[in-house]
Amino acid sequence: MKSYKIALLPGDGIGRDVTDAAWAVLEKTARSSGFSLEAARFPWSCDYYLENGSMMPADGIDTLRSFDAILLGAVGWPRKVPDSVSLHGLLLPIRKAFVQYANIRPHKLLPGVQGPLRSQDFDILCIRENTEGEYSGAGGRVHQGTDGEVAVETSIFTRKGVERILRFGFEQARARRGKLSSVTKSNAQKYSMVFWDEITHRLSTEYPDVEVTSYHIDAMAARMVMAPESLDVVVASNLFGDILTDLGAAIQGGLGFAASANINPDRSAPSMFEPVHGSAPDIAHLGIANPIAAIWSGAMMLEHLGEAAAAGRIMAAIEATTARGIGAIPGKDKTDAITASVLSALD
Amino acid sequence: MKSYKIALLPGDGIGRDVTDAAWAVLEKTARSSGFSLEAARFPWSCDYYLENGSMMPADGIDTLRSFDAILLGAVGWPRKVPDSVSLHGLLLPIRKAFVQYANIRPHKLLPGVQGPLRSQDFDILCIRENTEGEYSGAGGRVHQGTDGEVAVETSIFTRKGVERILRFGFEQARARRGKLSSVTKSNAQKYSMVFWDEITHRLSTEYPDVEVTSYHIDAMAARMVMAPESLDVVVASNLFGDILTDLGAAIQGGLGFAASANINPDRSAPSMFEPVHGSAPDIAHLGIANPIAAIWSGAMMLEHLGEAAAAGRIMAAIEATTARGIGAIPGKDKTDAITASVLSALD
Ligand SMILES: CC(C)[C@H](C(=O)O)[C@@H](O)C(=O)O
Numbered sequence A, B: 001m002k003s004y005k006i007a008l009l010p011g012d013g014i015g016r017d018v019t020d021a022a023w024a025v026l027e028k029t030a031r032s033s034g035f036s037l038e039a040a041r042f043p044w045s046c047d048y049y050l051e052n053g054s055m056m057p058a059d060g061i062d063t064l065r066s067f068d069a070i071l072l073g074a075v076g077w078p079r080k081v082p083d084s085v086s087l088h089g090l091l092l093p094i095r096k097a098f099v100q101y102a103n104i105r106p107h108k109l110l111p112g113v114q115g116p117l118r119s120q121d122f123d124i125l126c127i128r129e130n131t132e133g134e135y136s137g138a139g140g141r142v143h144q145g146t147d148g149e150v151a152v153e154t155s156i157f158t159r160k161g162v163e164r165i166l167r168f169g170f171e172q173a174r175a176r177r178g179k180l181s182s183v184t185k186s187n188a189q190k191y192s193m194v195f196w197d198e199i200t201h202r203l204s205t206e207y208p209d210v211e212v213t214s215y216h217i218d219a220m221a222a223r224m225v226m227a228p229e230s231l232d233v234v235v236a237s238n239l240f241g242d243i244l245t246d247l248g249a250a251i252q253g254g255l256g257f258a259a260s261a262n263i264n265p266d267r268s269a270p271s272m273f274e275p276v277h278g279s280a281p282d283i284a285h286l287g288i289a290n291p292i293a294a295i296w297s298g299a300m301m302l303e304h305l306g307e308a309a310a311a312g313r314i315m316a317a318i319e320a321t322t323a324r325g326i327g328a329i330p331g332k333d334k335t336d337a338i339t340a341s342v343l344s345a346l347d
């Protein structure tokens, strides 16, 4: 029997609640699908930081490297540890160290879910660059604390980094409806974003079957609200992808429904799967977090591991659940009730 | 009789169409309000660039300095001149040279306008930093054209720049419903955005009557769609403000309804008023651009010049127009018909 080694990183706040839920669904699916999942759970989190002075052990990355995939809940608890410390100590280094350069986030409405838009008919796949750009972490502050203080933050884009994410976008568009939207802000950022546009333009000749359009980030944000049905695959930089995917989560009914995969397409290191939502400390451990985004992320993990049929079964169980109205309305159902419904729909 | 000298910069594409409309409304309003408006029209645009090799003359900024205000249509025509050239040659230098550090954009639904959201009940004032940050224009490219090419783009935030826009935000919040939302991405950008958050936090003690909340840009984008009614004044950096205000335009029914003011609060140089929309070359001079955003921007100009009653009359005329369904549905009415309706509602 095939077996996959999964590293569980529940992280902080509701990250723990939803990881438990996703894991229950994954285990049951595995049992009836003829493969097994073996989990190792790591307590790396803000609490861990308060005890140990770092978000993960010095050999944390090495430890994770031997796993087939990572399932993450959420990281961050600002009242305990500044986000700029917790995220740069756990989530962001994993994405970078394991070259998970493609962050994939599907945005569509699950049956029974009412989004905030009148328009209900869209199916967008956002692809976000996940390792460089505006999240390079380069910068500094001078004259700190004085009137003359200056803070700089430098976005770094490499040809390799931009080319590979755009190629990934073109491939995804080819496998879907053949439309790629590339998002920049080249009218205002004339180095990084003009560079991105140039590479988009050059690659487009290699994919004559893909219709590619460039948008500015502001226009794309408006389009996702005004005409989401016009979009297919959207590819964007680290920051722009971050913003657009929260917007995507919003139009699909809320962050409780937004799944994501941090993919290393070369499979030279494990990929990581996580709901788009954060740790939501205010509702942590109250049993009211919606686990659907985490369960959906688990399905994306199985798909990545080559268990597409099992992934499909989970998606069908999620859809059966929301179609019955369970988990479909933010705040209405308890985590356990939603999980139980997905589990029973798997039978 | 009071008289104001206005520099008209119609710019490109529909910028010309809507500036004409706004000017007609402004002139009529002035006549019946006991002041006069004197216009000088400057043809600075992409066409001007093609003829003269620059977007404006070398002494363009000096020329504009003697005016009481600037009314701008839109700048950019990518097929003629790259946006990164046209915008950096005209729009952005004016904002910076005249220290128009506060870009103000109101987002609410005009009567008769149906937004894309189910929620129709919001009144948001976005305040965008307009002179530095992610639009600093600092950066470069190395190893150009090779596999090893790297592009960097540096955001520069100064204490003075951040403090003054935040103060402006606090003051606006105080004059409205007392709620200020400050938008950053301090969990990922640990220099610039942490700096901004620190200054927000420090200033908040000076404004105990204002309730201030910090949001990450991704969460704010989602909130504008999920719960826009929860927002009052939103203050953000140059780039984040740009994105949020296009989103604001979207939820208020489209870019045809989004007005803006580039304000120099110290009045040491003219302020500039412009619709949020771009030049839309594909529909230029077809007579179908919606002039409401430009007319509304004209009202903001009168308000800034101290003619609040006249500004109010224009707003009432816009509202009477859209309430009758004219100009309320994107694409339905011609520029002239909408302008005529606003003009006649002024009587
Ligand atoms: C927590 C934060 C650093 C993270 C990001 O911006 O990447 C999150 O918002 C996400 O989208 O995964």
Ligand SMILES: CC(C)[C@H](C(=O)O)[C@@H](O)C(=O)O
Residues within 6 Å of the ligand: A187, A188, A218, B076, B087, B242, B276
């Ligand atoms: C044209 C562009 C440079 C400009 C900006 O981003 O500032 C526009 O989008 C705006 O919002 O005024």
